[in-house]
Amino acid sequence: MKVIREWKTMLIPYEQAVEELKVKLKAIRNQYRELNEYSPIEFVTGRVKKISSIIEKAERRNIPLDNIEEEMEDIAGLRIMCQFIDDIYEVVNLLYDRSGKDFTVLYEKDYIKNPKESGYKSYHVIIKYPVQTALGTKEILVELQIRTLAMNFWAIIEHSLSYKYKSKIPEDIRERLRNSALAATRLDEEMTEISKEVRNAQLMFEEKSNTVRDIITNIQLLFSQGKEKEAMDFQKRFDRIKNEDNMFEFDLLLSEIKHELPRYNFFEKGNLI
Numbered sequence: 001m002k003v004i005r006e007w008k009t010m011l012i013p014y015e016q017a018v019e020e021l022k023v024k025l026k027a028i029r030n031q032y033r034e035l036n037e038y039s040p041i042e043f044v045t046g047r048v049k050k051i052s053s054i055i056e057k058a059e060r061r062n063i064p065l066d067n068i069e070e071e072m073e074d075i076a077g078l079r080i081m082c083q084f085i086d087d088i089y090e091v092v093n094l095l096y097d098r099s100g101k102d103f104t105v106l107y108e109k110d111y112i113k114n115p116k117e118s119g120y121k122s123y124h125v126i127i128k129y130p131v132q133t134a135l136g137t138k139e140i141l142v143e144l145q146i147r148t149l150a151m152n153f154w155a156i157i158e159h160s161l162s163y164k165y166k167s168k169i170p171e172d173i174r175e176r177l178r179n180s181a182l183a184a185t186r187l188d189e190e191m192t193e194i195s196k197e198v199r200n201a202q203l204m205f206e207e208k209s210n211t212v213r214d215i216i217t218n219i220q221l222l223f224s225q226g227k228e229k230e231a232m233d234f235q236k237r238f239d240r241i242k243n244e245d246n247m248f249e250f251d252l253l254l255s256e257i258k259h260e261l262p263r264y265n266f267f268e269k270g271n272l273i
Helices: 004-034 051-060 065-071 085-098 149-164 171-193 195-224 228-241 247-260 262-268
Strands: 043-048 076-082 104-110 123-133 136-148
Touching: 004 043, 004 051, 004 076, 004 123, 004 136, 051 065, 065 136, 076 085, 076 149, 085 104, 085 123, 085 136, 085 171, 136 149, 149 171, 171 195, 195 228, 195 247, 228 247
Parallel strands: 076 136
Antiparallel strands: 043 076, 104 123, 123 136
């Protein structure tokens, strides 16, 4: 049996993998948003299994402790949350596009088209991820769970009940869980139907937020450069339109503000060295 210190040493690369993958997946989401495009990734969470959970699962699955790293695929796990069912498959495509570059997709489990008997739905992708350690490169298995917010809410409740009843959930509660899973599916399907309207609204919000941020930043630059009168005039114009949704007015204002800033005029006049 491994001692606690050995377990903790073994898990260090898994913790590193989780943190690195969280950064990479969040970067993809942020790139979409910076381009004022809809991101299929809503948010990302991750964890490394506790030692007690690893041992319990190994005993349940008859996995020898010496083979845990080869046979247990979810010691390191990430959850990628999406708003709509279609987003899940877009994320899967993104993962396959990156496969062979900074990780390798090994296989997948589509529990959305083929839900478990309990009602559980999610899309699992198992990858092999290389971690740079002090002893060299170590490739480890990581499980990515991709699901909607409704699927995740159901899965959390089901997991809590399984823990309480030690996986022997009473049949009446199982039936209620199956019914709630169907309700969650109907909600996801309904939201997918109206997703186009939701996405358009979100894109408009992102575009306005980014433009407003640039307007405020550049007005502050005018103040810092001593152009107080110009800055005050632009601030008054911004105050008049800030609660409106007319992007033409925002873009026009931002363009005029930039025209007053020397750093923009420098490049516009072709003053390159």
